[in-house]
Amino acid sequence: MSDKRTMVDALNLALHEEMKRDDNAILLGEDVGVDGGIFRVSKGLIETFGEERIIDTPLAESGIVGTAIGMAMAGLRPIAEMQFSGFSYFAYHQIESHAARMRWRSRGRYHVPLVVRMPYGGGVRALEHHSESREVIYTHTPGLRTVIPSGPKNACQLLKAAIRDPDPVIFLEPKAVYRSVKEEVPEDLDPLPLDKAAHVREGDELTFVSYGAMLHRTLEAADRLQEEDGISCDVIDLLTLAPLDAATVVKSASQTGRVVVVTEAPQSYGPAAEIAARVAEDAFVKLEAPVGRVAGYDIHMPFFAREQSYLPSVDRITDTARYTLEF
Amino acid sequence: MPQIGMKPNDPVPVLSVLNQDGALDETLEPDLSEDTLHRMYRTMLEARLFDERLLNLQRQGKLGTFAPVRGQEAAQVGSISALEEDDWMVPSFRENAAALWRGTPMDGLFLFIAGYNEGLAIPDGKKDLPVAVPVASQLPHAVGLAYAEKFRKTDNVAMVYFGDGATSEGDFHEALNFAGVMEVPVVFVCQNNQWAISVPRKKQTASHSIAQKAHAYGIQGIQVDGNDVLAVHAATRDAVERARNEHKPTLIECVTYRMEVHTTADDPTVYRDDEDVEAWEERDPIKRMRDYLTGKDIWSDDQEEELRDTVKKQIEEAWKKTQKTIEGLDDPTVIFDHMFDEPTHLIKEQRARFEQDLQSGRDADE
Ligand SMILES: Cc1ncc(C[n+]2csc(CCOP(=O)(O)OP(=O)(O)O)c2C)c(N)n1
Numbered sequence: 199m200s201d202k203r204t205m206v207d208a209l210n211l212a213l214h215e216e217m218k219r220d221d222n223a224i225l226l227g228e229d230v231g232v233d234g235g236i237f238r239v240s241k242g243l244i245e246t247f248g249e250e251r252i253i254d255t256p257l258a259e260s261g262i263v264g265t266a267i268g269m270a271m272a273g274l275r276p277i278a279e280m281q282f283s284g285f286s287y288f289a290y291h292q293i294e295s296h297a298a299r300m301r302w303r304s305r306g307r308y309h310v311p312l313v314v315r316m317p318y319g320g321g322v323r324a325l326e327h328h329s330e331s332r333e334v335i336y337t338h339t340p341g342l343r344t345v346i347p348s349g350p351k352n353a354c355q356l357l358k359a360a361i362r363d364p365d366p367v368i369f370l371e372p373k374a375v376y377r378s379v380k381e382e383v384p385e386d387l388d389p390l391p392l393d394k395a396a397h398v399r400e401g402d403e404l405t406f407v408s409y410g411a412m413l414h415r416t417l418e419a420a421d422r423l424q425e426e427d428g429i430s431c432d433v434i435d436l437l438t439l440a441p442l443d444a445a446t447v448v449k450s451a452s453q454t455g456r457v458v459v460v461t462e463a464p465q466s467y468g469p470a471a472e473i474a475a476r477v478a479e480d481a482f483v484k485l486e487a488p489v490g491r492v493a494g495y496d497i498h499m500p501f502f503a504r505e506q507s508y509l510p511s512v513d514r515i516t517d518t519a520r521y522t523l524e525f
Numbered sequence: 526m527p528q529i530g531m532k533p534n535d536p537v538p539v540l541s542v543l544n545q546d547g548a549l550d551e552t553l554e555p556d557l558s559e560d561t562l563h564r565m566y567r568t569m570l571e572a573r574l575f576d577e578r579l580l581n582l583q584r585q586g587k588l589g590t591f592a593p594v595r596g597q598e599a600a601q602v603g604s605i606s607a608l609e610e611d612d613w614m615v616p617s618f619r620e621n622a623a624a625l626w627r628g629t630p631m632d633g634l635f636l637f638i639a640g641y642n643e644g645l646a647i648p649d650g651k652k653d654l655p656v657a658v659p660v661a662s663q664l665p666h667a668v669g670l671a672y673a674e675k676f677r678k679t680d681n682v683a684m685v686y687f688g689d690g691a692t693s694e695g696d697f698h699e700a701l702n703f704a705g706v707m708e709v710p711v712v713f714v715c716q717n718n719q720w721a722i723s724v725p726r727k728k729q730t731a732s733h734s735i736a737q738k739a740h741a742y743g744i745q746g747i748q749v750d751g752n753d754v755l756a757v758h759a760a761t762r763d764a765v766e767r768a769r770n771e772h773k774p775t776l777i778e779c780v781t782y783r784m785e786v787h788t789t790a791d792d793p794t795v796y797r798d799d800e801d802v803e804a805w806e807e808r809d810p811i812k813r814m815r816d817y818l819t820g821k822d823i824w825s826d827d828q829e830e831e832l833r834d835t836v837k838k839q840i841e842e843a844w845k846k847t848q849k850t851i852e853g854l855d856d857p858t859v860i861f862d863h864m865f866d867e868p869t870h871l872i873k874e875q876r877a878r879f880e881q882d883l884q885s886g887r888d889a890d891e
């Protein structure tokens with residue numbers, strides 16, 4: 199039997215395995231039980247683990263996260279789902295005011311081993327508020343880890359790590375990748391560390407840094423640069439945005455001297471800005487060109503007929519890379 | 526232990542005027558002209574046929590996802606028809622029937638569902654808010670709009686729509702509480718269609734009714750048969766008058782049923798039985814109103830047939846117009862429009878770069 203899975207199936211596998219491994223793990227959210235989640239990420243869990251551990255909650259994000267914080271302080275391992283990241287703002291005050299701070303506030307007496315899962319990002323022709331990339335809201339909140347997988351296998355391994363982690367983890371799932379990529383994901387995989395980027399391609403002329411759905415467009419751009427210009431690119435998949443694995447980025451930047459960051463978040467104050475700053479601080483003398491940023495614009499995500507005009511295209515990525523190479 | 530003398534299920538008034546067969550409780554029949562009744566019936570039918578066409582176009586891949594109205598036509602038309610043009614209409618995301626009554630053009634609705642921001646444009650002078658997708662987020666706005674009307678000493682009111690699921694959000698409770706404390710002219714219309722995607726009403730709240738939640742905030746609550754257009758209208762008219770004349774808010778719970786999918790991205794067979802849906806088919810609000818009109822001798826089979834034809838043509842014309850409009854919407858730089866009163870230097874810079882990319886022949890990925 200092949201173990202080829204989509205990201206949805208891989209996340210589902212991680213949930214099954216972790217809930218089996220730890221009787222304290224609880225999944226709660228809107229439509230996560232009987233419906234199996236609107237994207238089917240939690241399909242079959244209620245049949246296996248019952249209504250006490252798989253909770254279809256009332257429709258209230260603040261209630262979901264606040265309740266999960268209480269559960270976590272009492273020793274359970276809640277995995278809370280926000281149906282879309284665009285509705286997590288209702289819960290943000292619980293995340294900022296308590297999840298991120300409880301360990302610090304209680305001087306170590308309590309901690310909050312909570313995972314807040316949420317689909318995010320554009321590209322699936324969804325309604326308003328269903329396509330944004332606001333990861334920096336979370337990466338900018340001290341006390342949180344923010345994780346963004348890019349494919350089925352790392353999604354499975356990172357979710358396991360997030361569930362086992364003793365502190366709150368914001369787990370953003372790029373829904374454009376939910377079903378578009380299939381990959382070998384065997385059972386019983388080990389978790390990945392929550393502070394390490396992955397080197398997904400070796401090259402020595404330019405460093406691409408990306409994550410989530412944009413990693414796939416970045417890889418396409420790297421292919422094109424190889425084919426059309428004979429340029430070999432190093433490609434780094436961040437996986438965990440906070441804390442940022444700056445060492446891996448800086449090491450590659452020091453070798454290539456040229457860096458382009460690709461993200462679908464709005465550009466200003468975005469993830470690319472932080473990465474550019476770290477590279478400037480720690481690899482300044484090795485740089486041959488300013489760090490390139492391919493990001494979303496500082497506008498609201500347009501309704502879906504025009505969402506591709508907002509999202510970084512392979513063309514834009516390639517152009518920025520060429521500019522950086524020719525600088 | 527002494528028992529505290531409270532009944533667990535604080536009763537609220539329940540109103541129904543038409544029974545399942547369109548038979549009438551004449552003592553409660555609202556006084557509506559034949560024209561108004563015809564217009565109400567027409568809007569309900571428009572909503573039903575429009576829904577069917579939307580589903581059909583969505584399945585052909587020509588439209589994006591949307592929330593059907595089917596089953597809730599009476600709840601929407603019964604309530605919105607109690608509102609005046611100068612009153613505020615604050616929708617959630619499932620109010621196409623109410624929108625049609627307010628004169629929202631069908632091609633605008635089509636355009637919105639086809640994924641163009643232009644479809645959400647509100648014609649000048651209309652006091653309708655754009656569709657609100659984040660559940661319950663629009664309720665406090667209605668309170669603020671109503672406060673502004675009271676502040677300016679007009680006699681206008683605000684009416685806000687939401688579902689049973691919305692009553693779980695903090696915004697619902699905050700809005701009702703503010704409305705009670707501030708004594709503003711607002712009418713809260715809950716369409717309790719028994720489902721919030723896959724979550725049944727029973728799992729949404731342990732309250733006996735949604736209407737009774739009004740009492741906790743010191744405002745009036747009433748439950749109505751939401752598939753009975755006359756009951757919804759009578760209750761809403763009463764609430765609108767109380768808001769207009771006394772600045773007293775009301776929560777109306779329309780008990781109805783979501784006959785269709787939640788949105789076109791949803792598969793209800795996973796969580797509900799066909800029999801439940803079929804049982805509600807018997808209470809179809811459109812059929813019930815037709816029976817009432819026929820019983821009153823102000824509707825005939827010929828009129829029915831003619832109306833259906835007219836509405837179908839109207840829908841096809843609107844769709845044609847939409848397709849034409851879409852052909853004209855080929856300038857993607859509009860994604861930078863309407864961010865600020867004056868575009869900031871940052872927006873101008875990014876827009877200029879975007880235009881440059883377009884000119885150099887760089888297309889967006891599909
Ligand atoms: C704050 C928020 N959370 C989640 C969602 C996703 N969602 C859209 S509609 C819906 C259910 C709404 O149920 P209800 O209020 O009963 O309205 P209905 O869909 O039945 O009209 C959910 C969970 C959302 N749009 N907004």
Ligand SMILES: [Mg+2]
Nearest residue numbers: 688689720721
């Ligand atoms: Mg509902």
